[in-house]
Amino acid sequence: MDFNFTEEQDMVRDGLSRMVREQYDWETRRKAIESDAGWRPEVWAQLAELGILGMPFSEDDGGFGGGAIDSMVIMEEFGKGLVVEPFVPTVVCAGGFLKHAGTDAQKEDHLAAIIGGERIFAFAYAEPRGRYDYADIATAAKKDGDTYTLNGHKAVVIGAPWASHLVVTARTSGSGRDRDGISVFIVEKAADGVVTRDYETVDGRRASEVYFENVSVAADALIGEEGKALPLIELVTDEAIAAQCAEACGAMKVAHTMTVEYSRQRKQFGVPIGKFQVLQHRMVDMYTAYEQSVSLTYLATLKLDAGETERKRAVSAAKVGVGQAARLIGQEAVQIHGGNGVTDEYAIGHYFKRLTIFDHEFGNVDHHLKRHVKLS
Structure with missing residues (x-):
């Protein structure tokens, strides 16, 4: 199986990565979420201008011919910056309903407005x-x-x-x-x-x-x-779960990196705490959990076009694995940061919050474990 990304997907990843680094730094994000609006409409307009909002849609629907893999690439970069703009509700969910079951008139009316950043769902x-x-x-x-x-x-x-x-x-x-x-x-x-x-x-x-x-x-x-909409709802929510698993992977990667860097700077008994073997083992466990989550997310995304049972099993397996990893990495990151990990001024606490809430969207670990077993 070919896990290489296309040249266009690599370009999207590089462009979004640069945008998140330059325009979604920690302090800028913090000011945005504490504002009355709670987000930045200008960022949404920029995403539309860059074609990000149209990436997952076919050219026949006015998009750029992408799909779930493109959403995965986008969401992973969003996860790294804890981007709050409503890509999943608008593009993945509303866009998913429209592209799978919308009439031509509905697509012409709503999809064009979604892709252009003019309408939010x-x-x-x-x-x-x-x-x-x-x-x-x-x-x-x-x-x-x-x-x-x-x-x-x-x-x-x-x-x-x-x-x-x-x-x-x-x-x-x-x-x-x-x-x-x-x-x-x-x-x-x-x-x-x-x-x-x-x-x-x-x-x-x-x-x-x-x-x-x-x-x-x-x-x-x-x-x-x-x-007759329940199968359609299950399909769209499975697509949303796969996208959010990618977001969680991006957030986990940053949380792990921040924790490793902190362990090199924070000293105890005259040496960096990263020298302590027990903490090294815990950070290796975090990295292993992250890598497993990436693999599960890739598999779930690739199985979205498979039969209903195969799709559901892959998505539930990813939700369980990524949910467990998100909890592990979030909690370990906060604990290794010590008291700083729970202060509002430190970014790591906010990554912990996002990774914790991930488990409760579209079904938690227990729910998807039961669904996976039922489908086995």
Whole structure:
């Protein structure tokens, strides 16, 4: 199997790496996430100008002919800088729904705006009682003529404070955890009846609780076939998991590097703590976990085009392995940094927070371990 990247992918990696180093240094990021906006729209515009937002889409859809591997390359570099701009909600999730099941009119309207950086989406799928089950949906969409009326509550919608549109999962028929009866809609966040409560997440991003109170959407806002959207949701979320695994790999690499450098500078008993063999062993364990995570992420990304069972198994294996590694590397990095590791002024604590939260998005280690076993 060829694991070499194309010349174009290497160019994207080099360009993004330079951009993150020069424009996403630690202090600049810190000021951005502490601002009222919580992000920098000019960075999003620059990503669009560089073609980053169009990389994963085919040329027929107005993109640059890339795919999941391109998203992996992009997300790894974003992870190194703890980039908060909503690439996964907008490009991977909303873009994924549109490219897999969107009508020509939907693609022409929304994909072009996503690629151009003019429209930002958030993926509203999680609910307070859902516990990682995409079929456990209380939000309802009732059809009345040529419109649907949405009512419900979506929790921890990442990127929603910045979004112009939402991709919303809702039940159009059935009840409980029925796999049938689930649909996906595009909803303007400014629509009457959409109420949001915005807040900052532990890892420095922004999210919202989103409430739908008799929100009316046109029938052409439906993505794909009514009531048959669960397999599509699982496909798109698997793509999002693979992308976030790449992000975690980027963050783990930086966390490990920072820890090794700190161990060379911090002295105890007159010598750098990196001279202590027990700490050397722990940092080797961190590096091993990182390398294993990279391999799992590559495999999951390459299996996204495989059959459903094979894809799910590879993605769940990656989520378990990367989730465990993220916890190990984050905790070891903080402990080796000592008291400095938990101060807001030191970057390592923020890498720890991001790596910790990674485990809770789109299913944690326990959830994906059970899914993997079930599919075996």
